[in-house]
Amino acid sequence: MADSTESESRKLLGRLREALAEDSEGQERLDHITHLIADSMATEVCSIYLFRDDETLELCATEGLKAEAVHQTRMRLGEGLVGRVAKSGSVVNSADAPKERGFRYMPETGEEIYSSFLGVPIQRLGDALGVLVVQSRTAREFSEDEVYALEVVAMVLAEMAELGAFIGEGAALSARHQHPVMIRGGVGQEGTAEGHVFLHEPRVVVTNPIADDPHAERERLHEAVDTLRMSVDEMLAGAMTGDTEQVKVLEAYRMFANSKGWMRRMEEDIARGLSAEAAVEKEQSKARARMSQVPDAYLRERLHDLDDLSNRLLRILTGQGKDTGAEMPSDPVLVARNIGPGELLEYGRSLKGIILEEGSVGSHAAIVARALAIPLVINADRIITEALNGDHVLVDGEQGIVHLRPEDSIKTAFRDKIAMQTTAAEKYSSIRELPAITKDGTEIRLSMNAGLMADLPSLESSGANGVGLFRTELQFLIRNQMPKRGELVALYQRVLAAADGQKVVFRTLDIGSDKVLPYMKPQEEPNPAMGWRAIRLGLDKPGVMRMQLQAFIRACAGRPLSVMFPFVAQFDEYRVARALLEKELENEARLGHILPESVEIGAMLETPSLAYAPTQFFESCDFISIGGNDLKQFFFAADRENERVRKRYDSLNVSFLSFIEQIVERCESTNTPVSFCGEDAGRPLEALCFAAMGLRTLSMRPASIGPIKSMLRSINLAEAKSVIDEARNSGTQSVRPAIEEWLRERVGAD
Template structure:
């Protein structure tokens, strides 16, 4: 018998809502829900399958199938019709279920007598929770009204699942947001953080799910949509972007003004949902549609949909327009992703950062390194699992995140923190001592920086200067190209804060995964090998000239060090140096104060420049090996690709031999050479690089103590002899040999 339309739908929703309000355990509620749905739809079977884990669905309640199958029948994601609904997010409406592709007969359920099948996903805000199924003996397709009605019911069940309505004694499903969770991601910035969750975009909790007055709810929705549109128009009016980006923002505005979007939400209100629940239902349904499309552009629009739905829900619920919560003690930021400007607004208050997305070289990673904040990316599910204020422990060394940790985890974590603190204490006494090895070699230890806030570390860490200042952060954090005067003031303050110690300014290094928000991003199959760094500067000379002018004016009679990134051939270095010389001549003509002296260098980040003519090594005032990129290209291993990036070791004899060759060429030319990158701050790797003849290392300020501690105990002649012996013996890696060598030293 067909489903009886709006009034029956509203009646069912109210009965379900009353059921949720009753004092009973989760399993009893689930059982009552399936019975009510089957009765209302006049169908023989109603079943609810919920996820046990990311890949497994479990039959948690049924009316009409064998009761013994409850909590016994399980399906893998994609298995059978139920698994297919869960995997794709699509509705399956089949008159003859056994004839459907992928059908799986589960004998223990007794479902062989039922022909028709209607499966609807249980999902909320992009999170898959399970599947709602109705079946009947009669071979028939369910009507459009019935399908829509069951979708509305599925929305209500999803909300109640999220709110924990099916928990309690006797329920098989563990309560969400209460149990301890371990999530493994990718380490980007090392360090340990113990604190409390600060959600960048907290989930809006919807508690009023069923409406008593459709007219009132529709009016609330329409008023909220009007406010949303005003807010969007105001936001876009303040945003200055190029033509292409303007088109993207107009698409965002189009979403907000979609009549069909509002119409579908009003239809859900007519069927009995509250305005908030209607928004949530439409968001989940539309998101499932977008996720299944093969068009990457349309899939990217999911972010627009997510953002608009969150904004509309915040207006309806009044749960805040920004973070929605006060910043907790020792905040650890949790987000799907975040831009550099937003991250810098949080600043050093953060103890750690955990992202569901992100990349090793992303804007967030750059800022996190600059702020020395532990960062873990690709932590799948963290946004769904975490609540504001939850206890969280972040291990930036292992790339693991402990959410609501138990006593054993807390104890082990605090032991690690105590050991690190104790280790740091023994390095304090070394701060003013040179990094002089037992064989009499002195290694200069410099720090990397990217913000003026980093500069106090130059004294506290004992750094002898700034071996790499990343100038792109000022560009990445701005909505438009920074003004020359503003940059000059920033650079001048940086030099002031260095107290006369050298600061090596790397010119703008953008491209690849570092894209300016106001610059058109070219479509490139491999951005890491594409239009980036000095290539952008030489093509966009106005930007390069403006930055060089700012650096010259900032120096104002002081020494100036300028370093060009990603030089792949000598002609690029020649052109960049010529532009700098032209700007120096122009500043002189204008009567501006020139630097006391100008040192011009380049980064060796591509194998090609390591084999450049001798003239390059002689004419550069200084050179710096960019270890991260050079290793990536040496091993042909994308450092964004977790499958390959950890396979290749800096302590490979082949890579160390390459570093030795570069070092010898620099020594023969009489040109100072440094090594920048994460490996410079790892004691074992730093020791091997120094043994190759590199006499200057640049690293995070916190790494200077441990590196200096080891260097002061080591004999570089012995280490070089070990490297030569390993290479002669055909060994491919030095890690084991060097670990054994430093064993007696590092105490």
């Protein structure tokens, strides 16, 4: 690239910096900037289009087009050449704009006399802010150097917009990170919370996008990249030698960190007049824009690697980001793109809420959030872009909604909701010691789900009848290596001691599918939820299962033991697993270890096939737990991780309720105790209907026990059953409307 071109670029950026430093309003600054750019690039027109909302671009400043078109000319995303640039995030460079695909003539601007067109996106880290355009009468394609120069200018405009340079009276751009934002996501864990944002990885703010001394900036970049490379080499040296997947990821990191092309592009950006930080961010923005356009999952993952390296490099250059001692607010709501279970547990119960830009209902983070009873919203699109440390935020985990920097009316309504929940919680506390007996004398046992030692205090505070499901996989997921048998024994001993004589049902390791151990080689499966997981993995890798069964037996040391095997699809799987446990009991007796006082061995019924197993299966089970989350997705063939389909199917669908009733009848015929375990057990309407179908034990998160107990104590179960039967006989798809109406009438009558 010619030195003279680089010099001209630096001159333009220097003049831009002077314009931005002037004591003027946002609109005046934008007008001045369009004049400077048109003059520097020797074009008759320079225009800046900015987003008014997610779908609409507005002409906010121009040199060369009609002044009266400013703030009047608008276009939809994808409309015209400007809309095309905004939608694709890529450059449009044409010598004859009117003949280009999608060209739209805007008569109020007077642009019909201009033939050539160059448009570049104004974006920051993939966040589209607008489009920068230059036009001229002469029919010519702009050179690579001119395109590059305009991209550099667009980058600076994006940075200055982030810093609020274009805000003021007659504002061309509304203030970033100041206005209220509502984001709809998915429900990861129910509950409501009010607090202030704490970013897991704070955004790096580039305050000096333009630099005077390219040589000094290049030196800063080289020093920072050297530091980055050393840190990657250290990570690679410290990687577990047997973990080939981890080594592969770090090798990809090292390849990018040593990429000559990446370094050359950043050096060229600096030569144009950008600071080292701005150069890194410019290339990162382009990579992020490409990321959204790449269909190939492997390439997307590699672009994620480059994105992560860019973040690390920016932290080195600026001293911002993680580990800089940012003070956590007293009421923190954690905001992250995604987060591992170990990292989330480090934050612990200090968090009021969690908001993830990615995540899923079955992710490790969701499992831990449920265990800690922290409201969680997943798939909160753009929350990383919108949120800043310290922002006031409301988390509605019941509906999967986030209110960022909420208006007073929203705050008032939300606080009223929390106050009502607090009042209800006081009411539930008053019946904590009372049994869940319906008005017609049917008792329903309400047990709790757990997975961490931190859950166990909820046994007493919630009034639960023991632990109906203790998830043992969390202890495996939060570690970087397989736990030792002695560690598991100690943990299970503490669990039983904390339960203080109340029943605890341990579920054997349920890994695979979405729960992949950090030290286990991931299995590429087309449909992992229906793949090599849970008992299938355990039977194929009996060493791990045997170790866990030994830990259960030794932890009990004379106390009762209850174990259930997850994801059983056929009788033989249960028969082999039960035989394994019985053999371990024999071995432990031979070794002289104290055996459990009694042993119950059960299965989780999570596949429709098991409902039709031979009668001998039900006879051989000491108990059965219906795993509602998985059973529902397989019954309706609707992946519960897929937001498009999972909400289409109702748990109170007559087919599903009739299926539950059939399972209960099969269990009753063999005198096999049966319970329902899952999210639906903790929802009042669903719990009522399951009880009406004959279930007498429900297992749920601790926070749901009070509301469910209160509801059950207020109803006549026989009446509810007749309402459900009438609805089923009418041919309706779901009994929900009928049972809701019946409950409303009862409230009115009371």
